[in-house]
Amino acid sequence: MTMRRLINLKRVEARRIYLTYAVVIAAYVICQVMSSTKFLSSSMRGMLVPICAYMVMSVSLNLVVGISGELSLGHAGFMSVGAFSGVASAILMQGVITNAPVRLALAMIVAAVFAAFAGFVIGIPVLRLKGDYLAIVTLAFGEIIKSLLNNFYFGMDSQGLHFSMLTDTTRLLKGGRLIIRGPMGISGIQKIATFPAGFILLMIALMVVFNLVNSRSGRAFMAIRDDRIAAESIGLDITKYKMMAFVTSAALAGAAGALFAMNYSTIVANKFDFNTSILILVFVVLGGQGNMLGGIIAAAVLTILPEKLRQFSDYRMLLYAIILIVMMLATNNDEIKNFLNRINPFRRKEAE
Amino acid sequence: MIFLNYFISGISLGSIYAIIALGYTMVYGIAKMLNFAHGDVIMVGAYVCFYAVSRYEFPPFVGVILAMFVCTVLGMLVERLAYKPLRQAPSLAVLITAIGMSYFLQNTALLLWSSNPKVFPSIVGRGAFKLFEGKLSVSHITALTISACVVIMIVLSLFISKTRLGKAMRACSEDKGAAQLMGINVNATISLTFAIGSGLAAVAGALLCSAYPTLMPTTGALPGIKAFTAAVFGGIGSIPGAFLGGLMLGVIEIFAKAYISSQLSDAVVFAVLIIVLLVKPAGLLGKQAQEKV
Numbered sequence: 001m002t003m004r005r006l007i008n009l010k011r012v013e014a015r016r017i018y019l020t021y022a023v024v025i026a027a028y029v030i031c032q033v034m035s036s037t038k039f040l041s042s043s044m045r046g047m048l049v050p051i052c053a054y055m056v057m058s059v060s061l062n063l064v065v066g067i068s069g070e071l072s073l074g075h076a077g078f079m080s081v082g083a084f085s086g087v088a089s090a091i092l093m094q095g096v097i098t099n100a101p102v103r104l105a106l107a108m109i110v111a112a113v114f115a116a117f118a119g120f121v122i123g124i125p126v127l128r129l130k131g132d133y134l135a136i137v138t139l140a141f142g143e144i145i146k147s148l149l150n151n152f153y154f155g156m157d158s159q160g161l162h163f164s165m166l167t168d169t170t171r172l173l174k175g176g177r178l179i180i181r182g183p184m185g186i187s188g189i190q191k192i193a194t195f196p197a198g199f200i201l202l203m204i205a206l207m208v209v210f211n212l213v214n215s216r217s218g219r220a221f222m223a224i225r226d227d228r229i230a231a232e233s234i235g236l237d238i239t240k241y242k243m244m245a246f247v248t249s250a251a252l253a254g255a256a257g258a259l260f261a262m263n264y265s266t267i268v269a270n271k272f273d274f275n276t277s278i279l280i281l282v283f284v285v286l287g288g289q290g291n292m293l294g295g296i297i298a299a300a301v302l303t304i305l306p307e308k309l310r311q312f313s314d315y316r317m318l319l320y321a322i323i324l325i326v327m328m329l330a331t332n333n334d335e336i337k338n339f340l341n342r343i344n345p346f347r348r349k350e351a352e
Numbered sequence: 353m354i355f356l357n358y359f360i361s362g363i364s365l366g367s368i369y370a371i372i373a374l375g376y377t378m379v380y381g382i383a384k385m386l387n388f389a390h391g392d393v394i395m396v397g398a399y400v401c402f403y404a405v406s407r408y409e410f411p412p413f414v415g416v417i418l419a420m421f422v423c424t425v426l427g428m429l430v431e432r433l434a435y436k437p438l439r440q441a442p443s444l445a446v447l448i449t450a451i452g453m454s455y456f457l458q459n460t461a462l463l464l465w466s467s468n469p470k471v472f473p474s475i476v477g478r479g480a481f482k483l484f485e486g487k488l489s490v491s492h493i494t495a496l497t498i499s500a501c502v503v504i505m506i507v508l509s510l511f512i513s514k515t516r517l518g519k520a521m522r523a524c525s526e527d528k529g530a531a532q533l534m535g536i537n538v539n540a541t542i543s544l545t546f547a548i549g550s551g552l553a554a555v556a557g558a559l560l561c562s563a564y565p566t567l568m569p570t571t572g573a574l575p576g577i578k579a580f581t582a583a584v585f586g587g588i589g590s591i592p593g594a595f596l597g598g599l600m601l602g603v604i605e606i607f608a609k610a611y612i613s614s615q616l617s618d619a620v621v622f623a624v625l626i627i628v629l630l631v632k633p634a635g636l637l638g639k640q641a642q643e644k645v
Contacts, residue, residue, distance in 0.1 A: 131443050131447075132443060132447055133633070136580065136584075137625065137626055137629060139577065140581075140625050140626055143618060143622050144619045147618055147619035148616075151616060166613055166616070285448060314463060317455060317458075318455075318459040318463065320452075321456035321459055323452075324452030325434055325453060328438065328449040332437075332445040333441070335437070
């Protein structure tokens with residue numbers, strides 16, 4: 001299926017997709033070899049899973065921002081829905097399924113389903129809006145998800161599942177376990193997330209996104225992005241296609257959230273705040289909107305770099321801010337674009 | 353009486369939102385962009401006022417004037433450096449730049465002034481008026497905030513409707529191209545709008561931190577977003593709308609805090625934003641814009 005579609009694609013596009021897969025696989029093999037030969041420091045090894053999770057986040061946000069052309073500022077919200085539902089389901093499955101990789105995979109699927117559902121519910125109102133309003137409403141939903149999860153209590157005992165809002169009124173019986181504890185989040189998580197699992201998730205995310213982008217629906221996304229009115233006039237159902245991109249993106253973000261959370265022993269809802277949404281947006285913008293490989297590389301670089309440059313950690317967020325501004329000015333202002341073209345002798349001449 | 357107390361603190365908070373919302377609504381009306389960094393200009397204004405009053409011991413009035421001056425210059429500088437080069441760019445690019453600018457201001461403030469919260473001295477002391485035999489107390493800062501908001505609203509409305517510059521601003525917001533043909537300097541008008549909005553943000557910063565005296569580099573972010581909510585609520589681009597939206601949002605927030613849950617009050621405010629945008633996207637007093645092909 002994938003092969004047939006790739007053959008039909010334009011050469012350039014197919015080459016770009018193969019290159020992305022090749023780079024990701026090569027990076028994985030190199031990291032595995034380095035980590036088995038003890039070449040990788042333990043702090044770096046600990047970062048492999050979060051990097052994979054951020055890469056998947058970058059790919060999934062790129063589908064909304066780069067391909068669909070809508071700015072989502074609440075992407076961390078879907079990540080947190082996935083993290084909480086994934087971890088909670090993994091804890092519930094602990095007694096039943098003893099094989100850790102299977103449990104991880106199931107937890108990520110549960111996380112993706114929950115996040116996709118959240119994306120669908122949020123998408124119904126959000127996707128009727130456009131531009132700045134859409135962006136600000138996704139921000140609002142991100143904050144609402146954070147507030148709700150901060151006040152959510154969920155536990156299990158012999159009577160079944162219990163949950164409550166605001167205060168802990170679950171009244172668990174003896175032997176029961178309070179899994180989600182409001183602002184304290186979830187603690188005592190078994191760290192079952194592994195680097196190979198992260199790699200597989202990233203490959204799945206790439207396959208899903210590339211297949212979607214190079215399908216009829218993907219062309220519809222881009223048509224709507226480039227000219228909403230023209231797309232509508234040829235009979236494209238705008239809400240349907242936007243919803244498709246939004247829900248797919250939310251599902252991938254949810255799976256990434258579950259992977260991310262199961263790399264730590266404790267997670268709290270405040271970890272997935274507006275700053276995290278912006279961080280992921282920086283990956284997408286720095287990598288180039290619509291360019292998956294760029295976003296993946298940006299995610300890796302911007303996660304490793306701050307660790308390596310700890311003495312400059314105060315300047316990290318400042319650097320992100322400058323990246324956002326400079327990238328936007330460099331790619332959208334004609335004068336600056338011409339200037340960059342002039343000083344760069346290696347730049348290939350773009351065909352008009 | 354408790355209800356009335358809540359109502360008055362709601363109006364007071366709402367007045368601050370209204371002053372901030374003016375900056376959003378004017379900039380949106382003219383430059384058609386969401387100036388995400390507006391909330392952080394509030395924070396800069398509050399810091400300038402804080403240092404002027406507590407370190408250099410200027411009288412509070414001078415502190416506020418100084419803050420207004422610094423913020424006005426800052427607002428114009430931000431517009432010139434980051435937004436003006438993107439006048440023709442797609443709105444997504446402008447919004448991302450504005451978010452970048454917001455982060456830039458926050459993190460510069462973090463480096464300059466550290467993340468330790470500062471206790472802001474109230475610009476009018478901590479006294480209160482007692483009414484109804486002490487049953488109802490209205491603090492001086494509350495009274496000052498509400499009256500400052502009313503004065504600003506009246507002066508600004510007169511400025512927009514009566515003066516030549518105000519007329520130029522209205523013309524630019526209707527149609528930039530036509531305004532330019534009529535000999536209006538569009539760039540200068542946009543610059544002026546940013547200057548006024550940022551100057552007002554400084555006033556809002558001083559009032560906000562007098563009422564809620566913790567000052568941090570992130571102080572401006574949430575009030576900024578809520579004030580934007582207020583501007584949308586009232587109808588973006590409309591000055592009376594910003595006033596009405598601000599007051600209503602302030603009252604809703606205080607009531608949500610008092611009667612629903614203090615942890616969920618922000619969620620309630622954002623839910624209001626979502627409902628308003630869905631039911632009445634043009635806001636209470638906004639004009640419904642027709643999309644032309």
